[in-house]
Amino acid sequence: MKINSIRGVKDILPGEIEKWRWVETVAHEIFSRYGFKEIRPPIFENSALFARSIGETTDIVEKEMYTFTDRGGEQITLRPEGTASVVRAYIEHKMHYPPSVVKLYYLGPMFRYERPQAGRFRQFYQIGVEAMGSANPAIDAEAMAMLLEFFKDLGLSGLQLQINSLGCQNCRPAYRETLKAAIRRHLGDLCANCNQRHERNPLRVLDCKVERDREIARGLPKTKDHLCQDCQTHFEEVQTLLRTAGTEFSLDPLLVRGLDYYTRTTFEVVSSSLGAQNAVCGGGRYDSLVEEFEGPQTPCFGFALGLERLILSLPPDKTENIGSPPDVYLVSLGVETQRETFRIAQELRASGLFVERDYEENPVSLKSQMRKANAKACRFALILGENELKSGKLVLKNMANGEQTEIPSSDLAREIQNRLGK
């Protein structure tokens, strides 16, 4: 019986995984330098957590969640995003004591039931960052500047930071009504989708991708013209600070985003080197979410970036030669040498060397083993044949210049370490 992987998921194989580890290492370094600490929430939660935080009328909740009933009768959902879990953990562990800004990041798989395509999977990985406990625009600007620094260190180019402000609980309701009224005048011209959603989620009409709708959207009232004084000031300060940090950005008044919890600043980073799914990172401020889950008033800013998309857009020269080759390829000839080959390999590894060998039970030719040593770019080939077994001296060949020397088997580790300069 042949069983394949599930649609929309994939194995990350050796050769590919090195890129992942490199990206993760860079993220850990930079985020740590900005004072963010790692958190690892579970990958499944009570379904209600996601439904209430992301929004009942969003696509994620309406049709994309992996939900099941467990044996105890609980409604469980594989997390479609990370912010909800972090907010839950923040409240559950009372991280607001003592009062200070809590800066967290996480890394791991997310799950959404969608049709896969380039840069979109049913299990996909995100690195997310959440700064909790401050409404200071410096938080917004600092997080976005950190993000761009991260991209720069990875050697990414062709990225664009787009920002917008969605207002707050004070100014959004009025804007929402204004927008609805304006949309109503165009209902006949808008797509079926927009006709449906203008009542429940009118802001989403703004970022409809249908060309004719985009024309109309450009003429609709924009959030940025309907912000209250506080939101206006906040948004302007975010822009000022971004300029101070030397972070390039552009304003996109149609940037709305599909999760309901966003307030004030929202942003996306899009890459020109991806296909239709070009958003590498998205995020923004969510100032009321903690309160909605019965935590204290806690303004927050966060973002999540898609690792598959990030890795797809890495420049090729950055991803070559990741990982190091073996120090020694241990060549063995003849069946009589097999046990000694095993013993020497273990001894050299115990001394810290990276040793590869051949595992054919009926040893293949010396030529073939030398080819493998070469193909794996090994620094040295160490040859053990029947002659060497008798004399107790092995042949060590430097693969770069072809020089060979005989080394007593008792001195192997030390001699190789010396030649490697270790």
Added chain:
RNA sequence: GUGGGCGUAGCUCAGCUGGUAGAGUACUGGAUUGUGGCUCCAGGCGUCGCGGGUUCAAAUCCCGUCGCUCACCCCA
């Protein structure tokens, strides 16, 4: 959920209007009796995605089905 493209060797792919498979690469051996990279020679490899139909004959034509992929919706 809808639409386009594609499923042939481990990998990348060729195979025209039907005559039951081929190249490159990789692998193994040899030229070089126990020495890699370059070159040359030789060798093995296939349920032609699966099922059915048409036909003397199907990788090729028809129908169905599964899978992959790209795109729409939406998003990381």
